[in-house]
Amino acid sequence: MPGKFNPTKLLQAFQNRTPLGFKQLKHDRLRLLTAIAGITFADVLIFMQLGFSDALYKTNTQFPRQIQTDLVVLSSEAENFGRLRTFSRRRLYQALDVQGVDHADALYIATKEWKNPQTREKKSMLLIGQNPARPAFTLPEVNENLEKIKLPNHVLFDRAARGEYQEAIAQVDAGELVTTEVGLQTVSVVGLFEVGASFASDGAIITSDQNFLRLFPRKEAGVVSMGLIQLEAGADAEQVRANLSTHLADDVQVFTHEEYVDFEVDDIKSDSPIGFVFGLGSVMGFIVGVVIVYQVLSTDVNSHLAEYATFKAMGYRNSYLLGVVFEEALILSLLGFFPSLLVALGAYQLTARATALAISMPASRALIVFMLTLLMCNVSGAIATRRLQSADPADIF
Amino acid sequence: MKTSTAISTAIRVQHLDHFFGSGRLRKQALFDINLEIQAGEIVIMTGPSGSGKTTLLTLIGGLRSAQSGSLNVVGHEITDASESELVLARRDNGYIFQAHNLHQSLSAVENVQMGLEVQGNMTKAERYKIATEMLEKVGLGDHTTYYPADLSGGQKQRVAIARALVSQPKIVLADEPTAALDKQSGRDVVEIMHDLAKQQGCTILLVTHDNRILDIADRIVYMEDGRLAAQPEFAEAG
Ligand SMILES: Nc1ncnc2c1ncn2[C@@H]1O[C@H](COP(=O)(O)OP(=O)(O)OP(=O)(O)O)[C@@H](O)[C@H]1O
Numbered sequence: 205m206p207g208k209f210n211p212t213k214l215l216q217a218f219q220n221r222t223p224l225g226f227k228q229l230k231h232d233r234l235r236l237l238t239a240i241a242g243i244t245f246a247d248v249l250i251f252m253q254l255g256f257s258d259a260l261y262k263t264n265t266q267f268p269r270q271i272q273t274d275l276v277v278l279s280s281e282a283e284n285f286g287r288l289r290t291f292s293r294r295r296l297y298q299a300l301d302v303q304g305v306d307h308a309d310a311l312y313i314a315t316k317e318w319k320n321p322q323t324r325e326k327k328s329m330l331l332i333g334q335n336p337a338r339p340a341f342t343l344p345e346v347n348e349n350l351e352k353i354k355l356p357n358h359v360l361f362d363r364a365a366r367g368e369y370q371e372a373i374a375q376v377d378a379g380e381l382v383t384t385e386v387g388l389q390t391v392s393v394v395g396l397f398e399v400g401a402s403f404a405s406d407g408a409i410i411t412s413d414q415n416f417l418r419l420f421p422r423k424e425a426g427v428v429s430m431g432l433i434q435l436e437a438g439a440d441a442e443q444v445r446a447n448l449s450t451h452l453a454d455d456v457q458v459f460t461h462e463e464y465v466d467f468e469v470d471d472i473k474s475d476s477p478i479g480f481v482f483g484l485g486s487v488m489g490f491i492v493g494v495v496i497v498y499q500v501l502s503t504d505v506n507s508h509l510a511e512y513a514t515f516k517a518m519g520y521r522n523s524y525l526l527g528v529v530f531e532e533a534l535i536l537s538l539l540g541f542f543p544s545l546l547v548a549l550g551a552y553q554l555t556a557r558a559t560a561l562a563i564s565m566p567a568s569r570a571l572i573v574f575m576l577t578l579l580m581c582n583v584s585g586a587i588a589t590r591r592l593q594s595a596d597p598a599d600i601f
Numbered sequence: 602m603k604t605s606t607a608i609s610t611a612i613r614v615q616h617l618d619h620f621f622g623s624g625r626l627r628k629q630a631l632f633d634i635n636l637e638i639q640a641g642e643i644v645i646m647t648g649p650s651g652s653g654k655t656t657l658l659t660l661i662g663g664l665r666s667a668q669s670g671s672l673n674v675v676g677h678e679i680t681d682a683s684e685s686e687l688v689l690a691r692r693d694n695g696y697i698f699q700a701h702n703l704h705q706s707l708s709a710v711e712n713v714q715m716g717l718e719v720q721g722n723m724t725k726a727e728r729y730k731i732a733t734e735m736l737e738k739v740g741l742g743d744h745t746t747y748y749p750a751d752l753s754g755g756q757k758q759r760v761a762i763a764r765a766l767v768s769q770p771k772i773v774l775a776d777e778p779t780a781a782l783d784k785q786s787g788r789d790v791v792e793i794m795h796d797l798a799k800q801q802g803c804t805i806l807l808v809t810h811d812n813r814i815l816d817i818a819d820r821i822v823y824m825e826d827g828r829l830a831a832q833p834e835f836a837e838a839g
């Protein structure tokens with residue numbers, strides 16, 4: 205083994221050495237298969253947990269991400285898009301006094317039961333009331349239909365909502381009139397947009413602020429869920445946000461759009477147990493992997509102790525035998541990771557189809573899981589090598 | 602004559618004691634051992650079970666570190682040697698054990714190559730060529746790709762001999778190499794060892810209970826209760 209790092213020499217040394225770890229693994233096929241299956245299982249577990257938690261963050265922040273605004277005003281008690289609490293519309297009028305603010309619109313958001321037009325089943329839906337005079341979301345299909353939702357009880361529906369809506373969606377697409385009930389009132393679905401289900405809601409309905417208040421007779425126009433503030437051209441968003449914070453009373457808070465998306469993601473990460481559960485799930489997968497690989501590697505070291513002791517007697521150093529164990533760890537991580545990637549891709553597709561959750565495989569996640577696999581196998585290898593100490597060359601005669 | 606003897610001394614043991622355990626369990630296994638073996642000599646060590654033969658062999662082989670006295674093996678001072686120095690000393694020795702201790706996942710020729718790889722001075726192709734020739738010399742030229750599980754006891758021991766001798770060690774240490782073999786294969790194995798060692802000019806120290814192989818020795822030493830003596834009847838005969 206060369207002392208100084210010298211790539212060509214190292215490569216030569218590598219090519220020159222007997223691939224003992226590989227030969228040992230190859231010799232015991234059953235042990236090899238156990239190890240590969242264990243690592244694949246652990247990796248798929250981690251892939252699913254990471255996939256779900258990522259989908260969780262993304263899908264639960266779809267609407268926050270799609271809001272078309274410079275600044276966001278929220279109640280100081282707001283938790284997340286589904287639980288925004290409310291504040292007085294007066295705060296938005298007051299906001300107009302601050303320099304740089306061009307205009308301020310209110311958004312009304314609440315959850316309400318509606319009847320699935322196709323199955324007549326009652327489902328809870330997120331209802332969003334916006335000012336139809338201006339786009340509130342970066343959703344082209346909504347913005348093209350703002351005129352339609354000015355009409356009484358005319359609403360737009362999320363075509364990616366979870367549930368059996370295919371026929372109803374086809375009818376809307378074909379221009380047919382689709383009606384159903386929200387609470388006690390009849391509404392017409394006159395258009396579609398696409399956002400998708402989240403863990404919190406199956407889907408959403410967008411309509412005008414007037415229609416929203418009609419569907420919630422007990423709610424007042426002066427009590428709003430969110431304020432969308434557009435700035436004059438050239439205004440510094442951060443500066444105006446700071447001014448608004450001091451100008452407005454403490455019952456509201458002001459964010460830039462980016463800060464608001466982070467606020468939503470942080471809420472899921474910290475407050476909801478789901479983020480923790482998926483984190484825990486990944487850690488569990490990792491531990492399962494470590495345990496399985498450790499079992500396999502330590503059994504392997506154990507069953508070769510006499511041979512290792514012989515190698516030591518022949519003059520091999522301890523580091524050579526460590527190298528054998530880590531060679532095995534490396535081979536196992538490669539052989540375990542790639543099947544898990546394939547299985548995970550398949551499982552992602554199945555999940556996406558079954559739950560309408562946006563679950564995808566970014567290259568960064570594959571890389572992270574591969575790194576975790578390397579770590580998993582090497583941690584196990586490191587624990588397993590402790591047994592090498594008991595290979596005493598003096599004991600073999 | 603005197604100088605040449607000094608130069609060609611392969612193993613020199615002086616006033617060597619060895620203890621196992623510590624405290625109240627401390628037990629002396631070797632008492633004041635003095636032994637000098639010349640280069641090229643074949644020495645057989647016999648003696649009753651538990652007399653300390655294996656202990657002396659492991660000390661000479663650098664498999665444990667010597668505690669007191671002086672122990673010099675082909676230029677390596679084993680007494681108080683560091684682990685790293687012991688590792689280097691071991692590379693000059695070939696070992697043959699009662700159990701063959703071949704690596705189960707490696708074929709015969711790969712096992713023999715392991716005896717060369719540790720020297721770190723040959724390419725894979727060179728190692729393969731020399732290992733194959735060595736297997737031919739022990740009569741296993743047509744078994745090079747066999748795994749240990751597919752070889753007989755005598756064949757395995759011959760592979761082990763090939764592995765021990767392939768790097769042309771200055772010293773071969775063997776501990777009851779024939780114990781697990783039947784009469785004929787035992788005899789074959791010892792003769793192969795003897796012939797190869799004579800060709801390569803290496804020194805052999807062989808522990809055995811097997812009276813049938815005593816005739817290959819240049820000299821026989823006798824161990825009893827941790828003390829070394831010339832064996833009575835041979836001493837008389839000589
Ligand atoms: N690792 C050890 N720890 C403690 N005592 C030991 C150890 N190895 C050997 N002994 C003791 O040292 C003494 C000499 O043992 P050794 O193995 O050298 O005998 P031997 O001559 O090789 O016997 P045999 O012919 O049966 O192989 C014995 O009394 C044995 O019990």
Ligand SMILES: [Mg+2]
Pocket residue numbers: 601654655656776
């Ligand atoms: Mg013994």
